[in-house]
Amino acid sequence: MEREETPCVPDPPGAPSQPRCKPTASKRPHSCSECGKSFGKTRDLKRHQQTHTAARTPAPSAPRPSGTS
Secondary structure (H helix, E strand, O other): OOOOOOOOOOOOOOOOOOOOOOOOOOOOOEEOOOOOOEEOOHHHHHHHHHHHHHHHOOOOOOOOOOOOO
C-alpha cells in the first residue's frame, strides 16, 4: 500500500522540526505570455489566449439592409 503525500506546511512555533518537503514541479506549467495566468493543460492555455486575440480583433461592420440596390 502506497503512502499518500501530505502537503508541505511550515512547522508551528515551538514544534519539533520535521523533514522539509522537496520542491515539486508546478502543477500549472503553461503560462500566458500576455497576462501571466497559468494553466495545467496546453488546451486550456490556448483557449484562454483567444480572450486576448478577441479583444484586439475589430468588431464586424453592421450588415447592410436587404432589399436595397
